[in-house]
Amino acid sequence: xxxxxxxxxxxxxxxxxxxxxxxxxxxxxxxxxxxxxxxxxxxxxxxxxxxxxxxxxxxxxxxxxxxxxxxxxxxxxxxxxxxxxxxxxxxxxxxxxxxxxxxxxxxxxxxxxxxxxxxxxxxxxxxxxxxxxxxxxxxxxxxxxxxxxxxxxxxxxxxxxxxxxxxxxxxxxxxxxxxxxxxxxxxxxxxxxxxxxxxxxxxxxxxxxxxxxxxxxxxxxxxxxxxxxxxxxxxxxxxxxxxxxxxxxxxxxxxxxxxxxxxxxxxxxxxxxxxxxxxxxxxxxxxxxxxxxxxxxxxxxxxxxxxxxxxxxxxxxxxxxxxxxxxxxxxxxxxxxxxxxxxxxxxxxxxxxxxxxxxxxxxxxxxxxxxxxxxxxxxxxxxxxxxxxxxxxxxxxxxxxxxxxxxxxxxxxxxxxxxxxxxxxxxxxxxxxxxxxxxxxxxxxxxxxxxxxxxxxxxxxxxxxxxx
Numbered sequence: 292x293x294x295x296x297x298x299x300x301x302x303x304x305x306x307x308x309x310x311x312x313x314x315x316x317x318x319x320x321x322x323x324x325x326x327x328x329x330x331x332x333x334x335x336x337x338x339x340x341x342x343x344x345x346x347x348x349x350x351x352x353x354x355x356x357x358x359x360x361x362x363x364x365x366x367x368x369x370x371x372x373x374x375x376x377x378x379x380x381x382x383x384x385x386x387x388x389x390x391x392x393x394x395x396x397x398x399x400x401x402x403x404x405x406x407x408x409x410x411x412x413x414x415x416x417x418x419x420x421x422x423x424x425x426x427x428x429x430x431x432x433x434x435x436x437x438x439x440x441x442x443x444x445x446x447x448x449x450x451x452x453x454x455x456x457x458x459x460x461x462x463x464x465x466x467x468x469x470x471x472x473x474x475x476x477x478x479x480x481x482x483x484x485x486x487x488x489x490x491x492x493x494x495x496x497x498x499x500x501x502x503x504x505x506x507x508x509x510x511x512x513x514x515x516x517x518x519x520x521x522x523x524x525x526x527x528x529x530x531x532x533x534x535x536x537x538x539x540x541x542x543x544x545x546x547x548x549x550x551x552x553x554x555x556x557x558x559x560x561x562x563x564x565x566x567x568x569x570x571x572x573x574x575x576x577x578x579x580x581x582x583x584x585x586x587x588x589x590x591x592x593x594x595x596x597x598x599x600x601x602x603x604x605x606x607x608x609x610x611x612x613x614x615x616x617x618x619x620x621x622x623x624x625x626x627x628x629x630x631x632x633x634x635x636x637x638x639x640x641x642x643x644x645x646x647x648x649x650x651x652x653x654x655x656x657x658x659x660x661x662x663x664x665x666x667x668x669x670x671x672x673x674x675x676x677x678x679x680x681x682x683x684x685x686x687x688x689x690x691x692x693x694x695x696x697x698x699x700x701x702x703x704x705x706x707x708x709x710x711x712x713x714x715x716x717x718x719x720x721x722x723x724x725x726x727x728x729x730x731x732x733x734x735x736x737x738x739x740x741x742x743x744x745x746x747x748x749x750x751x752x753x754x755x756x757x758x759x
Contacts, residue, residue: 312619316600316627319463324596326454326466331589332474333506340481341499348496351432354420357566358433359440361559362409365552366444367451369405372548373398374599375606375691376540377459382610388527395456395529397541401548402448413441432496439500446504446511453514459603460524462517469513477506550699551690557699561706561735568718568728576725579664582650583729587672587679590635594628594680598687601625605691612757621688621747625681632680639673668729675733682740685747692755694746701742710735 334356341352373394380390412419417434421427454466480502487493494501518529562584569580601624608616639646643666644653653662686698714731717723723730750756 309619309623312604312616312623313627316597316604316620316623319458319603320597320600320624320627322463322465322467323458323599324593326470327592327596328589329467329470329474331592333470333477336474336478336481337499337503340485341496344485344495347426347428347432350426350429351436352496352499354425354429355416355433355436355440357563358416358419359413359437359443361556361563362412363444363447364559365556366402366405366409366448368555369548369552370398370402370448370452370544371455372544372551372690372695373452374455374459374602375609375693376543376547377456378603378606378691379610379693381459382607383612384610391456391460391527392529392531393537393540394544395452395527396533396535397537398452398456398544399449399533400536401541401544402452403445406445406448409444410441413437413444416441436496436500439497440503442504443500443507446507450507450511450514453511453518455599456529457514457517457521457524458599459606460527462521462524463600465514465517465521469510469517472513473506473510476509477502480505547690547693547695550695554686554695554699554702557702557706561710561732564711565714565728565732568714569725572718572724575661576664579661579668580725580728582647582661582665583668583672585650586639586646586669587676590632590639590676591679591683593631593635594683597624597628597631598683601628601684601687602690605688606693609692609757612759614751614756614759617692617750617756621691621750624688625684625744625747628680628684629677632676636673636676639669639676643669643673664725667726671726671729671733675736678733678736678740682736682743685740685743688747689743689750689755692750694750694755697746698743701739701746705739705742706735709738 337352337356342349344352377391377394380387380394414437416437417430420430420433425433450469454469457463457465481499483489483491484494484498484502485496486498492498515530518524566577566580566584569576601621604620604624605617608620644662646669647653647662647665651658651662651665689695689698710731712731713734714728717727717730718725719727721727746753746755
């Protein structure tokens with residue numbers, strides 16, 4: 292039986308008003324934001340269980356997850372470059388079914404190739420940490436942890452591709468539902484395997500890694516089932532002819548995705564590098580930094596979800612070659628993301644101690660200095676919330692224009708020259724110490740946001756728009 296051509300769920304006619312565009316953005320970004328926040332809950336569950344183990348195991352988990360996440364998110368960004376390509380195909384309405392299927396298939400192929408390479412790197416986790424000068428006891432435990440956790444890499448990359456494609460094809464709500472299920476599976480897995488409840492063996496740190504493997508595999512299977520069974524998605528027959536290579540399309544995704552992967556690594560590396568700088572000052576500073584960074588990361592999930600939606604919305608307009616629609620889609624996302632971060636900045640500024648109290652007992656005398664430092668760091672975090680939101684969404688909008696190489700250079704300069712350089716100078720050559728390091732983070736975000744928003748504003752002069 293012949294399959295009918297799939298509808299173009301998000302392409303449609305251009306939305307004529309900013310109000311309409313804001314509504315379309317909200318319908319797309321809402322579920323993606325929800326999925327991002329739930330993903331934070333998945334990570335928080337791991338921390339809650341592992342934190343009850345020994346200090347060495349907790350340190351091993353922290354370092355292992357940092358190394359794993361730095362690679363994984365880079366590769367998810369790399370394969371996620373299929374999103375603006377698919378959106379442009381839908382916007383142009385030219386043989387969209389076949390083109391979308393090819394983009395999906397080659398993104399999955401790239402995920403397999405790069406995922407295997409990443410797993411081989413993580414297999415040498417103990418050696419990497421010893422090379423970085425970490426405690427040998429921690430390095431040994433980290434290596435054992437990563438030997439299991441590396442099995443999460445491929446399911447997570449493939450699940451990321453499937454989630455991205457489902458959202459681009461008008462089904463973003465599945466992302467939130469699947470991630471909500473992952474929260475439950477991960478919590479149960481940790482409860483059963485870390486401490487040996489329900490008759491299962493107490494595997495400790497390795498049990499937490501095993502729970503992550505089960506959760507990631509479950510998410511991958513769930514997304515595959517959705518693409519096969521959802522009436523709106525199965526018309527694309529995304530798994531059809533999965534063995535057939537399309538080298539040109541793979542090259543397009545790789546060329547667009549490589550700068551995205553490097554940009555994600557540069558940003559993640561900045562905050563990871565700040566943690567290492569804090570470690571040179573003191574243990575208390577590291578603990579306070581971790582609390583403040585977790586709060587800032589939680590708030591960041593909203594503009595990050597809006598940025599993902601902006602890539603799709605701008606990509607649709609880019610494919611339709613509609614300059615006015617491109618402008619409305621991008622500015623709607625930038626204003627929304629920055630506006631939300633203005634709200635979070637106000638909350639953090641007005642009640643930092645109350646927020647810190649969610650993580651630690653602020654009345655405990657032994658933790659008074661840790662709390663005081665976290666409150667100081669949050670004061671800086673409140674100041675850079677606007678910049679963080681603006682840079683994330685502006686980068687997403689530029690990805691919709693398939694502009695990724697220059698934003699990568701901007702990230703390299705802003706984060707590592709301006710940001711990290713300022714952190715070193717203020718953290719170790721002034722009395723500011725930890726606060727100086729956080730000011731460095733703020734400077735990096737300020738520079739990147741200013742340059743990316745300016746690039747978006749000058750998109751026509753810079754030749755980033757398609758021919759009308």
